[in-house]
Amino acid sequence: MINFQYTRATDVADAVRQIAADPAAKFIAGGTNLIDLMKEDVERPSRLIDISQLPLNTVEETADGGLRIGALVPNSDLAYHPLIAQRYPMLASAILAGASAQLRNMASTGGNLLQRTRCYYFYDTATPCNKREPGSGCSAIAGLNRMHAILGASEACIATHPSDMCVALAALDAKVHVDGPAGAHAIALPDFHRLPENTPQRDTNLEPNEIVTAVELPARGFATNYTYLKIRDRLSYAFALVSVAAALELEGDTIKEARLALGGVAHKPWRDPSVEAALRGQSAGQSTFTRAADLLLHDAKGFEHNAFKIGLAPRHHPRTDPGGDRHPAVTVQ
Amino acid sequence: MTQTLTAPRPTIPAPEKIPIRLTVNGIEMQLELAPWTTLLDALRDHLDLTGTKRGCDHGQCGACTVLVDGRRINSCLTLAVMKDGTKITTIEGLATDGTLHPLQQAFIDHDAFQCGYCTPGQICSAAGLIAEGKAKSVDEIRELMSGNICRCGAYPNIVAAIQHSMAQS
Numbered sequence: 001m002i003n004f005q006y007t008r009a010t011d012v013a014d015a016v017r018q019i020a021a022d023p024a025a026k027f028i029a030g031g032t033n034l035i036d037l038m039k040e041d042v043e044r045p046s047r048l049i050d051i052s053q054l055p056l057n058t059v060e061e062t063a064d065g066g067l068r069i070g071a072l073v074p075n076s077d078l079a080y081h082p083l084i085a086q087r088y089p090m091l092a093s094a095i096l097a098g099a100s101a102q103l104r105n106m107a108s109t110g111g112n113l114l115q116r117t118r119c120y121y122f123y124d125t126a127t128p129c130n131k132r133e134p135g136s137g138c139s140a141i142a143g144l145n146r147m148h149a150i151l152g153a154s155e156a157c158i159a160t161h162p163s164d165m166c167v168a169l170a171a172l173d174a175k176v177h178v179d180g181p182a183g184a185h186a187i188a189l190p191d192f193h194r195l196p197e198n199t200p201q202r203d204t205n206l207e208p209n210e211i212v213t214a215v216e217l218p219a220r221g222f223a224t225n226y227t228y229l230k231i232r233d234r235l236s237y238a239f240a241l242v243s244v245a246a247a248l249e250l251e252g253d254t255i256k257e258a259r260l261a262l263g264g265v266a267h268k269p270w271r272d273p274s275v276e277a278a279l280r281g282q283s284a285g286q287s288t289f290t291r292a293a294d295l296l297l298h299d300a301k302g303f304e305h306n307a308f309k310i311g312l313a314p315r316h317h318p319r320t321d322p323g324g325d326r327h328p329a330v331t332v333q
Numbered sequence: 334m335t336q337t338l339t340a341p342r343p344t345i346p347a348p349e350k351i352p353i354r355l356t357v358n359g360i361e362m363q364l365e366l367a368p369w370t371t372l373l374d375a376l377r378d379h380l381d382l383t384g385t386k387r388g389c390d391h392g393q394c395g396a397c398t399v400l401v402d403g404r405r406i407n408s409c410l411t412l413a414v415m416k417d418g419t420k421i422t423t424i425e426g427l428a429t430d431g432t433l434h435p436l437q438q439a440f441i442d443h444d445a446f447q448c449g450y451c452t453p454g455q456i457c458s459a460a461g462l463i464a465e466g467k468a469k470s471v472d473e474i475r476e477l478m479s480g481n482i483c484r485c486g487a488y489p490n491i492v493a494a495i496q497h498s499m500a501q502s
Contacts, residue, residue: 050415100481
């Protein structure tokens with residue numbers, strides 16, 4: 001870890017001022033990802049601006065029946081918050097599927113959005129990586145790529161976004177509230193993370209001098225029919241090979257509204273509104289889900305070690321079948 | 334060669350130290366630390382509390398687990414200066430008046446370790462787990478203790494010790 005300056009932000013405006021004054025500075029909140037990356041010499045900030053004491057740690061109800069989650073609410077507090085457990089249980093499941101109890105106690109909501117890929121080559125400063133060092137090349141394309149993307153990848157980068165929380169937030173149509181020199185605004189969660197294209201060094205559409213202040217959930221929480229299913233190399237405390245956030249609103253057995261997002265397969269939570277549109281009006285059942293999975297994965301492309309994900313992902317979907325009883329987490333009724 | 338020997342040494346600025354207060358195991362400590370000092374290093378190297386162990390140093394093994402304001406965290410991924418004003422409990426702070434904490438006694442009674450290196454982290458993590466009150470079943474204990482690795486493989490006895498302590502508390 002390199003030496004760095006340390007300052008504390010007194011409020012959001014001060015945080016924005018401080019980051020604008022020092023382009024090589026970084027915000028720190030939970031620190032679970034940033035400190036790790038600094039120890040690996042991947043991140044080398046000149047200054048850490050401590051935002052952990054800013055008053056952004058509440059969960060509040062919004063006028064339209066949703067919730068506004070402060071950016072500093074720890075992952076564990078959010079997962080166990082009564083309103084999340086009651087109205088957005090898919091989000092609680094997704095958060096609790098990630099990391100360990102200690103890390104969830106430390107990690108913030110905003111930091112979870114901004115965590116970086118766990119691609120081995122991004123972490124290994126002895127190897128080329130376009131995300132770490134633009135223009136140096138991608139070591140994963142012809143290297144070990146078991147954990148890597150099957151959708152939306154580019155010739156510059158095949159990294160995946162590692163978050164579970166964000167997959168559920170994408171399915172729930174959350175919004176990210178940000179603040180910065182250009183003022184406060186909101187970004188729809190599906191538009192917050194980027195595909196790698198030829199600028200994989202940029203994970204998100206947050207500007208370098210902006211700060212995440214909150215995540216907003218709309219009223220619709222899909223608390224009746226939902227699942228977050230995560231397949232990984234061990235049963236706990238491992239990143240997803242493939243995960244699925246699936247939610248339905250049903251009238252009888254007809255699908256009124258559907259949400260489907262995949263994790264572990266792309267540079268961002270993978271959601272395709274046309275697949276959800278194709279599910280609406282259909283009868284909820286295995287054949288419908290299999291068709292949706294085929295559509296969602298139509299353009300999937302595997303590499304040497306991760307082609308198995310293309311077959312694995314659709315097998316998730318029949319497991320969310322209301323008639324299926326193969327997975328205890330399925331709560332479709 | 335002569336030139337090298339007489340060349341001026343580069344000026345390395347002295348690290349700017351930041352004063353903080355930590356209440357560690359009930360005792361208030363005043364420290365001046367460089368900002369890159371982790372809480373783990375502050376405990377071990379500055380306060381001589383070496384019960385908290387450095388395992389992976391990357392938040393993956395849980396050996397460095399301590400309680401900050403009652404919550405279990407990985408001290409290796411925490412900057413000490415960010416914990417100014419907090420109450421820290423380490424393995425050294427669990428026993429009271431010479432009597433072992435119930436979890437410490439349960440780990441002995443259930444033979445819940447072999448080499449013992451992960452044990453301080455396991456016990457602090459288990460204390461956090463019991464305070465959280467989310468684990469009811471054996472499977473839930475296993476899931477919510479997954480951030481603590483034991484390479485000796487004492488897991489069945491660790492779970493038994495925690496289960497015993499939970500039943501007592």
